[in-house]
Amino acid sequence: MPISSLIQIKGLRDGILISLGAGDWDYIQALLFTQIDERSAFFTGAKLALDVGTRTLRVAELTKVRDELSERDISLWAVVSESPKTVNTAQLLGLATRISKQRPNEMPREKVAEKSKGDGALWVQKTLRSGARVSYAGSIVVMGDVNPGAEIVAGGNILVWGRLRGSVHAGADVDGQKPAQNADAFVCALTMTPSRLQIASEIRNPVEDGKSPKAVKVFYKDDKFHAEAW
Amino acid sequence: MSAKIVTVTSGKGGVGKTTAIASLGIALASLGQKVVCIDGDIGLRNLDVIMGLENRIVYDIVDVVEGRCRLKQAMIRDKRVPGLFLIPAAQTRDKNALSPSDMIRLGNELRAEVDWVLIDSPAGIERGFKNSIAAADRVLVLTNPEVSAVRDADRVIGILEAEEKGSPDLIINRLNYDMVQKGEMLSTDDVLDLLAVNLIGVVPEDKSVLVAANQGMPVSLNKDSRAGQAFRNIAMRLTGKDVPFMDLEEKGGFWNRLSKLTGGN
Numbered sequence: 001m002p003i004s005s006l007i008q009i010k011g012l013r014d015g016i017l018i019s020l021g022a023g024d025w026d027y028i029q030a031l032l033f034t035q036i037d038e039r040s041a042f043f044t045g046a047k048l049a050l051d052v053g054t055r056t057l058r059v060a061e062l063t064k065v066r067d068e069l070s071e072r073d074i075s076l077w078a079v080v081s082e083s084p085k086t087v088n089t090a091q092l093l094g095l096a097t098r099i100s101k102q103r104p105n106e107m108p109r110e111k112v113a114e115k116s117k118g119d120g121a122l123w124v125q126k127t128l129r130s131g132a133r134v135s136y137a138g139s140i141v142v143m144g145d146v147n148p149g150a151e152i153v154a155g156g157n158i159l160v161w162g163r164l165r166g167s168v169h170a171g172a173d174v175d176g177q178k179p180a181q182n183a184d185a186f187v188c189a190l191t192m193t194p195s196r197l198q199i200a201s202e203i204r205n206p207v208e209d210g211k212s213p214k215a216v217k218v219f220y221k222d223d224k225f226h227a228e229a230w
Numbered sequence: 231m232s233a234k235i236v237t238v239t240s241g242k243g244g245v246g247k248t249t250a251i252a253s254l255g256i257a258l259a260s261l262g263q264k265v266v267c268i269d270g271d272i273g274l275r276n277l278d279v280i281m282g283l284e285n286r287i288v289y290d291i292v293d294v295v296e297g298r299c300r301l302k303q304a305m306i307r308d309k310r311v312p313g314l315f316l317i318p319a320a321q322t323r324d325k326n327a328l329s330p331s332d333m334i335r336l337g338n339e340l341r342a343e344v345d346w347v348l349i350d351s352p353a354g355i356e357r358g359f360k361n362s363i364a365a366a367d368r369v370l371v372l373t374n375p376e377v378s379a380v381r382d383a384d385r386v387i388g389i390l391e392a393e394e395k396g397s398p399d400l401i402i403n404r405l406n407y408d409m410v411q412k413g414e415m416l417s418t419d420d421v422l423d424l425l426a427v428n429l430i431g432v433v434p435e436d437k438s439v440l441v442a443a444n445q446g447m448p449v450s451l452n453k454d455s456r457a458g459q460a461f462r463n464i465a466m467r468l469t470g471k472d473v474p475f476m477d478l479e480e481k482g483g484f485w486n487r488l489s490k491l492t493g494g495n
């Protein structure tokens with residue numbers, strides 16, 4: 001079975017949900033940590049919810065996962081399961097067992113989809129190749145690369161959990177649905193090398209601002225573009 | 231028999247699709263497989279020229295689809311290699327003379343007759359391209375190590391994914407190792423880094439390709455040609471064999487030296 005069907009990674013409004021497929025727990029755990037270690041830039045500092053399916057997990061097992069995650073600077077806040085025993089265990093450890101609940105802001109990543117004006121972010125679960133165009137009134141999250149020749153236009157923020165090499169326009173006036181453009185919008189990417197980056201009506205000068213091979217967040221403030229570590 | 235239908239496409243024109251189809255056809259047939267090559271470039275046919283079968287054309291693919299001849303009558307036998315056939319394109323018609331469903335029907339009819347159906351796609355992403363991929367079980371995207379060609383290949387891969395054709399395999403054609411070394415040309419890794427698909431072959435830039443085209447002798451017939459070897463390797467990989475990739479550096483050097491000695495190249 002391909003790893004992708006054993007370990008499914010999804011974005012939540014303010015964190016990551018990883019669903020673990022059936023199979024030997026040790027094996028799945030090992031797979032999980034390989035996935036995480038391969039993309040540490042992506043996971044570091046993340047809030048993680050784990051969906052363990054029907055699996056029954058004891059306190060020792062859950063504590064171990066939680067500790068290994070926190071060693072990697074990932075905070076496990078919820079465990080979702082169809083097994084009442086596992087749910088019990090999670091509750092014992094003070095973990096949430098439902099992921100729809102609102103939680104207090106603690107992580108910087110909380111802000112991610114906040115600006116999406118209530119209607120939630122649009123999740124794109126693949127690499128956008130040349131010729132692809134995605135536009136959405138709220139925020140757009142891409143779980144993959146944005147290749148040269150691809151274009152994203154979002155009313156809210158744009159988050160690329162991969163390499164951004166195409167054209168992005170955040171805080172845009174999509175379809176004239178919003179009264180105005182949103183200059184508070186931002187763009188994040190694990191690798192920030194866009195062919196063109198625009199926030200509201202401001203176009204970033206790629207030469208002036210440079211390009212970053214590291215995960216950064218780009219925003220516009222006081223008449224200037226800024227980039228900070230994401 | 232149940233043929234595999236393989237289409238070679240590229241987006242950008244002139245990157246070597248027709249060269250690849252002719253060479254792969256010869257190479258697969260030389261492995262004892264029964265192969266039919268189809269020229270999907272209606273109105274701009276040239277697979278027949280590259281294969282050296284131009285003056286044997288009586289019927290073409292549009293004649294088959296429109297019922298003017300039987301399928302077998304339009305299959306020109308290549309006498310150089312047993313089991314190799316060409317169905318030529320119509321020269322005096324345009325892409326709209328065929329539809330994707332015509333191609334699917336034709337493909338299904340051919341499945342029973344041969345081991346491989348190789349379809350040469352026209353450049354672009356329009357009707358002719360859609361026709362060419364309609365029946366394909368497997369698509370090979372061919373590109374040159376050049377930014378604009380790779381961009382178009384990326385576009386085509388996106389369309390193939392959207393049409394649920396699955397992830398295609400990639401052929402990088404016309405790689406010049408010296409230029410890559412000097413940083414003047416995209417490397418295989420640069421191309422793969424962007425396209426992120428399976429690489430099925432790298433064909434070096436090779437003057438023998440042009441010579442072969444002018445002679446109507448597909449380059450894979452030339453035992454001494456590096457490009458020919460690369461295409462033969464791709465053919466073997468298509469049949470499921472695990473053939474190591476050629477060492478372009480060392481052998482390229484060797485062949486350069488050899489051809490300098492013999493005054494060729």
Ligand SMILES: Nc1ncnc2c1ncn2[C@@H]1O[C@H](COP(=O)(O)OP(=O)(O)OP(=O)(O)O)[C@@H](O)[C@H]1O
Pocket residue numbers: 240242243244245246247248249250271351352353403404405433434435436437439440443457
């Ligand atoms: N590996 C190679 N080394 C040198 N020349 C090559 C190589 N591959 C192809 N060529 C040359 O490139 C030119 C274009 O090749 P070809 O006709 O096969 O491209 P094509 O993709 O079928 O073009 P079109 O899009 O017009 O159908 C020809 O002159 C051919 O000889």
Ligand SMILES: [Mg+2]
Pocket residue numbers: 247248249271276350351352
């Ligand atoms: Mg051609």
